[in-house]
Amino acid sequence: MPRIAMDRSGEMEVFARVVQEGGFSAAARSLDLTPSAVSKLIARLEARLGARLLVRTTRALTLTEEGEAFHHAATRIIQDLNDADQAASGGALRGRLRINASIPFGSMFVAPALRGFLENNPHLTVDLSLTDDIVDLLAQRADVAIRMGTLADSGLIARKLGESPRVICAAPAYLERRGIPQLPEDLAGHDCLTFNFRRGWPTWPFRQDGRNIEQPVRGNLIVNNGETMRQMTLAGVGIARLGSFHVAADISAGRLTPLLEAYNPGDLELISALYVGGGPIPHRVRVFIEYMAKALKQLSLG
Structure with a gap:
């Protein structure tokens, strides 16, 4: 999978992938990134938003209340972007x-x-x-x-x-x-x-x-x-x-x-x-x- 651009939409995609895969390492593998790169990007995203989005323990990764709200919005935006890409590429x-x-x-x-x-x-x-x-x-x-x-x-x-x-x-x-x-x-x-x-x-x-x-x-x-x-x-x-x-x-x-x-x-x-x-x-x-x-x-x- 090609590397994604690290802009705001890229941050959203990485965050959504972490939630989807249930961890940083699994998300990194699916995105062709290193776990440290994913971790740094999530930390940068949380710093920019001024809110903690994820809580990690040795057994699980859970969303905070702010994380739930951001994930819902990010998923919708990512889908809108995907739909726009599909429309531009003939609907594929x-x-x-x-x-x-x-x-x-x-x-x-x-x-x-x-x-x-x-x-x-x-x-x-x-x-x-x-x-x-x-x-x-x-x-x-x-x-x-x-x-x-x-x-x-x-x-x-x-x-x-x-x-x-x-x-x-x-x-x-x-x-x-x-x-x-x-x-x-x-x-x-x-x-x-x-x-x-x-x-x-x-x-x-x-x-x-x-x-x-x-x-x-x-x-x-x-x-x-x-x-x-x-x-x-x-x-x-x-x-x-x-x-x-x-x-x-x-x-x-x-x-x-x-x-x-x-x-x-x-x-x-x-x-x-x-x-x-x-x-x-x-x-x-x-x-x-x-x-x-x-x-x-x-x-x-x-």
Whole structure:
């Protein structure tokens, strides 16, 4: 990577890189600088601002209140400069795009789609993280998150990318052992696998006798991601409600059996892209979201 000019925008970029990498040495490697040069530049920046921005210990590097404010402003300015460079260079995307996606959907759809995106944007570096945990985009410094299901209220901006049907299913071994539920209320006598990131006792939606109902479910296993739930369902632990995109191959192969389909109310799982609002959406984020929206339209999600 070419050395950056040590002007005010250069100071901001070095400071932002220190925060991003979590330390002076890692930032120095990514910028092709020495750690002492990075340290001196941060010291000069703090002296010029008359405020301490970073607190270093042997274990961690944390931002002061002034550092948080400066980092927020510096990140926005750096992005504006990058967007200006991209506009002047014919719109070519440069820099780093941090994407966070749920484990099953990220593995099955986001990761495979990235090949074409990277081919279209060869000067862009994509940093992809997969987790089903609730992610704080600001704390994790992610540019965009792709999430499934109903979204909690937050200050994030959501863009709908698509939707996937949900299916209730179980392994043949479980059904041989515990019986096949014929009505939604029969689930009260079964082990239903649920997620630990949903508060309270979960309910599953059905349509019965011309009206929509919410059937409470319980089980002896709670998990934090869809792939673990799929594996436990395949192992015969219980009944699961999962996106059909996630289990379509298992159902087709007979490894899982769909249940209570006559009572399915058109249960859909929303697919959304989330990003931080409060200003113009960065060009790289906007281009990626548009790319994923088009890519998902071409895929069968169940």
